[in-house]
Amino acid sequence: MAKVRLTTEEIMKIGFFEKIANVPIIDCILNDERVAFIVKEGDVGAAIGKGGENVKTAEEKFGKKVDIIEYSDDWRKFIRNIFAPIQLEDVWVKRVGKDVVAFIKINPKVRRAVFGEKGKNLERALKILKRHTKITKIKVIVENQRFKRRGARKPVAKEQQQEQAEKQPEAAQEVEAQQDVKETTNE
Structure with missing residues (x-):
């Protein structure tokens, strides 16, 4: 996997999501409507959280839909x-x-x-x-x-x-x- 350059906004979103999900994030991709976090293989369940609570918390904080993608x-x-x-x-x-x-x-x-x-x-x-x-x-x-x-x-x-x-x-x-x-x- 190549090195990925992140913007300040992406770094801040990764930091917030890692804190609430307690899962390392590989990458963050932003667009107008969505934030996508790339997580290591096997970490999707932990990233989403029980009943989707981590995703819901992040969506409220960012005001955008959050997707979790397994690398x-x-x-x-x-x-x-x-x-x-x-x-x-x-x-x-x-x-x-x-x-x-x-x-x-x-x-x-x-x-x-x-x-x-x-x-x-x-x-x-x-x-x-x-x-x-x-x-x-x-x-x-x-x-x-x-x-x-x-x-x-x-x-x-x-x-x-x-x-x-x-x-x-x-x-x-x-x-x-x-x-x-x-x-x-x-x-």
Whole structure:
């Protein structure tokens, strides 16, 4: 894990929360509406407190919603923790050129929760990932539900799909087979 630079405000919030929760905080990410604390693996329960009392106390003090995110050296697990309690269908990380990209496959029903208003949730997730991993981009793949239902007709015959598969490289198939892909970068 790389060294993280903190602002004075972040340091003050970490100090307050460590005092009430009695749990070491790895990092603090602030935005207009939320404060997110990153804690070591296994410390989430203690950080939240009995009946959520630590989180409630912090929310009253800061006047913002407080999120507790469990850190993990396993990047896929860490990504799932960032988006918890939202259920992600699949998560994988791949090097694409110079970038390390996190691919997140989701159900269309959770799309709004994953993206957030004007993409704020994705921006926050990318900020956290850039601070704690080598991930530089996030791509969200919205699963195509229409073709998963039983009895739904597929618009392309199997022979045509096989022909297309032979013409396209593996990486392109994986991404193009999905209904919707959105890329978020902070440059």
